[in-house]
Amino acid sequence: MTTPRPVDSHHRAAEPSAPHRERASRPRHRERASRPRHRRPPAGGRVGWAGAVAAAAVGLAAVTVALGPATTSADAEPEGNVVYLGDSFTANPDQTRNLTRDINPLVFDGYPSREGCLQSPDNAPRQLADLTGVPVADWSCTAQTSRGSLHRIDRAIAAGDIHPGTRAVVLAAGMNNYGPYGALDGVDILDPRAVRDAYLADMHAAADRVRAVAPGARIIVPGQLTVADPVTAVYCAVNVVPDRPVGFPLPLLRDVENWNRANQVDAAREIGATYVEVRDGSADHHSCAPDARRWVAGVVDTTTPDYHMMFHPSRAGSAFVARRIAGALP
Numbered sequence: 001m002t003t004p005r006p007v008d009s010h011h012r013a014a015e016p017s018a019p020h021r022e023r024a025s026r027p028r029h030r031e032r033a034s035r036p037r038h039r040r041p042p043a044g045g046r047v048g049w050a051g052a053v054a055a056a057a058v059g060l061a062a063v064t065v066a067l068g069p070a071t072t073s074a075d076a077e078p079e080g081n082v083v084y085l086g087d088s089f090t091a092n093p094d095q096t097r098n099l100t101r102d103i104n105p106l107v108f109d110g111y112p113s114r115e116g117c118l119q120s121p122d123n124a125p126r127q128l129a130d131l132t133g134v135p136v137a138d139w140s141c142t143a144q145t146s147r148g149s150l151h152r153i154d155r156a157i158a159a160g161d162i163h164p165g166t167r168a169v170v171l172a173a174g175m176n177n178y179g180p181y182g183a184l185d186g187v188d189i190l191d192p193r194a195v196r197d198a199y200l201a202d203m204h205a206a207a208d209r210v211r212a213v214a215p216g217a218r219i220i221v222p223g224q225l226t227v228a229d230p231v232t233a234v235y236c237a238v239n240v241v242p243d244r245p246v247g248f249p250l251p252l253l254r255d256v257e258n259w260n261r262a263n264q265v266d267a268a269r270e271i272g273a274t275y276v277e278v279r280d281g282s283a284d285h286h287s288c289a290p291d292a293r294r295w296v297a298g299v300v301d302t303t304t305p306d307y308h309m310m311f312h313p314s315r316a317g318s319a320f321v322a323r324r325i326a327g328a329l330p
Helices: 051-058 095-100 124-132 146-158 180-184 192-213 251-271 315-326
Strands: 082-085 136-138 168-171 218-222 234-239 246-249 274-276
Touching: 082 124, 082 146, 124 136, 124 315, 146 168, 146 192, 168 192, 192 218, 192 251, 218 251, 218 315, 251 274
Parallel strands: 082 136, 082 168, 168 218, 218 274
Antiparallel strands: 234 246
């Protein structure tokens, strides 16, 4: 397992802004309401028809989000806090609640959320808070891309969660950039180079916005848990018979996982952030691993322990991510 390393850069960019907030309860932090050699994206070339497969896999459980009311600075997080932004791999809410939230507002009752975004009680941000005792403001949301995270950064600033005393800001979104939500951002998701360029621009903008308010905060870019078997490229969508996962090869999904990691490494270097390796350390815990070792669920799955959404992390997977980030905190 590699240790987190800071990487430097002198290039930054700027970008747009946006609009809100909600509360729930959780233990220690306050709450309100993809091993082999990795190929970089081919320069310019299009993915073609198979892009639809990867887009479907990447965006499998993501849904759009609604916004809630704004908050006052009285609710701001204390000095030395961490702000954690990410997509559904981070938020990782209960699947039934998440799929019905637009028609049943009761799903928010007694369940953690932030401005319309449901969040699991044992997701990586909450486990990070429990592990370190550091206040963590969870701004993760299903369906987030790096572009969508810019809006969440603006909201976290407006809410007082990102402030001059903030210790670290975690920027975990990126995989959804290759799926339908990346297309909604106006990016040609069939062109890996276009996805990469848009992601890097978003990360420069994110770093600029964070540092304008919290110049001393460490920006952390964590990798993502391995989904497909990194050797065979098989994604196991059916996990029903104990320790007998059933899957099929999805080479493009493995490529997207590797491209996403390469993008994150490059972004961290360019914006002077700390990249935290997650993919290598989770390479033996992919969707086709034995039940007790599996950290990412299938689609039809009765054997992965303690997971909340199909195609998403188990509690143990989120715990691994939390431990890796804890080791990178200043």
